[in-house]
Amino acid sequence: MARMPSAERRRQLTEAAIRAMARDGVSKTTTRSIAAEAGVSLSVFHYCFDSKQALVESVITTLTAHSVTVVKQALRPRATLVETVRAGFEAYWDHVRGHPDEHMLTYELTQYALREPGFEHLARRQYELYGDAYAELIGGLRDSMDLRLHVPVGTLARYLAAVTDGLTLNYLVLGDESAWSDILETVTAHIAGLARDEVEP
Template sequence: MARMPSAQRRRQLTEAAITVMARDGVARATTRSIAAEAGVSLSVFHYCFDSKQELVESVITTITDHSVTVVREALRARATLEETVRAGFQAYWDHVRAHPDEHMLTYELTQYALRRPGFAHLARRQYEVYAATYADLIDQLRHTMDFRLRVPVAVLARYLAAVTDGLTLNYLVLGDDATWTGILDTVTAHIAGLVDADTSA
């Protein structure tokens, strides 16, 4: 087996854990099955992760990064702020449709963490990551498009995290692709309404 830097090996094991958890469920994902998915020995797994809590946190962060990467790439400045925001939401929803099992896993991770003694802080960490991610994306937009918000960034970030969380679960349960263009347009218009038009670039 080729030697690999520990950070790269952790990423490999985290991606393997996402695959196994999405397929078998969080509770049934064992260190042995994850190591097998990654093609490494158990000793390599335990060298990279001291505990299942550490692995779960890495999984939460990595899944979030998957979505954020496609959204960040879509958030290049367009003619208007509304068009830019709409592109970001569209990129996110395209990712949800392409990777439903991965997004379903985020809800299972929340329930798993809340119900398992010693893991509850990971559920809180999960939603803190969502809010921090939105705050970062808002700051990215403010830097490139120069506008002023009518609400604090922290408030808008948590609000967007809650809205996205609810809409994602709604889509995973109900599907119905035909309605989502209108839903995304509505959300986009609402977010654009939280910007002072006379100060936006």
């Protein structure tokens, strides 16, 4: 087996855990099955992660990064704020439609963490990560487009996390592709209305 830096090995094992958990469910995924998925020995797994809590936290962080990265890449300033916000939502929604198993896994991880003794803090950590990610995206957009927000960044970040969380679950349950276009327009207009260009009179 080729030697690999520990950080890279942790990433490999985390991605293997995401695949295994999405396929088999969180509670049925074992350290042995994750090691097998990654093609490494069990001892390598235990070298990289000293507890299941550490693994679950790495999975949560990585899943969040997957969707945040595509939004960040799409959220560059466009001609109008509405167009910019729409591009961010469209990128996120494309990720949901392209990777529904990952998004279903985020909800399963929340429930698992809330129910499993000693894991409760990871559910809180998961939603703190969402808030932090949105705050970073909002802050970057505010600075690049010289925006004045009508609500504090932290409040808007948590609100956006709640909105996308609810919309994502709604889609995963109902799977109504045809309704998304109108929903996107409604959400885009609403969120864009919570900010305005600093140079406007």
